[in-house]
Amino acid sequence: MSDTGFGLGFGFGGVLQSALEAFGPLCVGIDPHDFLLDEWGLPSSAAGVREFGLKAVDAAAGRAGIVKPQVAFFERFGSAGYAALEEVLAAARSAGLITIADAKRGDIDTSLAGYAEAWLTPGAPLEADAVTINPFQGVGSLASAMEYATANGKGMFVLAATSNPEAARLQSARVQQANTTSSGSDQASLAIPTVSRAIIDDVSAFNAGRVGEGPVGSIGVVIGATIDFAALGVDVHTAHSPALPVLAPGFGHQGALGTDVRRLFGSLAPYTLVSESRSLLQAGPRGLATAIDARAAELRAALV
Ligand SMILES: O=c1ccn([C@@H]2O[C@H](COP(=O)(O)O)[C@@H](O)[C@H]2O)c(=O)[nH]1
Numbered sequence: 001m002s003d004t005g006f007g008l009g010f011g012f013g014g015v016l017q018s019a020l021e022a023f024g025p026l027c028v029g030i031d032p033h034d035f036l037l038d039e040w041g042l043p044s045s046a047a048g049v050r051e052f053g054l055k056a057v058d059a060a061a062g063r064a065g066i067v068k069p070q071v072a073f074f075e076r077f078g079s080a081g082y083a084a085l086e087e088v089l090a091a092a093r094s095a096g097l098i099t100i101a102d103a104k105r106g107d108i109d110t111s112l113a114g115y116a117e118a119w120l121t122p123g124a125p126l127e128a129d130a131v132t133i134n135p136f137q138g139v140g141s142l143a144s145a146m147e148y149a150t151a152n153g154k155g156m157f158v159l160a161a162t163s164n165p166e167a168a169r170l171q172s173a174r175v176q177q178a179n180t181t182s183s184g185s186d187q188a189s190l191a192i193p194t195v196s197r198a199i200i201d202d203v204s205a206f207n208a209g210r211v212g213e214g215p216v217g218s219i220g221v222v223i224g225a226t227i228d229f230a231a232l233g234v235d236v237h238t239a240h241s242p243a244l245p246v247l248a249p250g251f252g253h254q255g256a257l258g259t260d261v262r263r264l265f266g267s268l269a270p271y272t273l274v275s276e277s278r279s280l281l282q283a284g285p286r287g288l289a290t291a292i293d294a295r296a297a298e299l300r301a302a303l304v
Helices: 011-023 034-039 046-060 071-075 078-094 109-120 139-151 165-171 195-208 258-271 284-302
Strands: 026-030 066-069 098-105 130-133 155-161 219-223 246-248 272-276
Touching (some): 011 139, 011 155, 026 046, 034 046, 046 071, 046 284, 155 195, 165 195, 258 284
Parallel strands (some): 026 272
């Protein structure tokens, strides 16, 4: 179970709900790009990403509820980078922050189980509260990992409609099966969902099928704030039960405005995490806490 201090009821969904109530939707990305390490006066090395991550955690603690370390920037330094990431995750969790490891793992179910064990086992070296997951091998391949996550009070965010423009061609494609059945040969009444929509529906169905799930699901989706919602078939009018957590990158550096979160995400907005990395981190080690305070307040105001 999570030791974030946000309460243990209803697993990760419950923890997330408490954090959102306490701090609002800001999720502080910890992305030690080389240009940022340079601006922060740190070396491009495992020691540099470690110090960067720990300073980011210090700045976020008590100001935001959630941090999202980008695993790629630690992984490039091999085992020393992973050791740095372990320290950053542990420091964040001890500071009461919810940790989302942005690792984008995906594989056949038996191998994915290994990733779930690595990131979502209480007491594991890389323990996080949630991990990002790539469903390219089918949402069905995620079933055991989703069960593992929820059994451990953990969460997952499944890529559904990503913020990068190159993704739309694939993610707006239509899947073969219809979400609704037609009577007789009336093909026109078939509602063929997009890939994005099908992933969102499958994740939502998993949450709905879990006995004892609270008002907020423990498995969420990634929906970029920069996407064309209509082209990708992402419905922001219908509410999900339980509520569907959304991790939303694309704010800040990628162009979307946090103040637009309600307009963009509609019914999903109350459980949408506004993820920003570069736009906050460029404030530097001395300015980061102030930047987080300001953005967190701005987002809370936007959701009133
Ligand atoms: O669709 C996606 C999924 C993940 N990301 C990640 O979020 C951050 C965004 O960083 P910014 O500096 O705020 O642009 C980064 O770690 C990405 O890998 C995403 O951008 N889009």
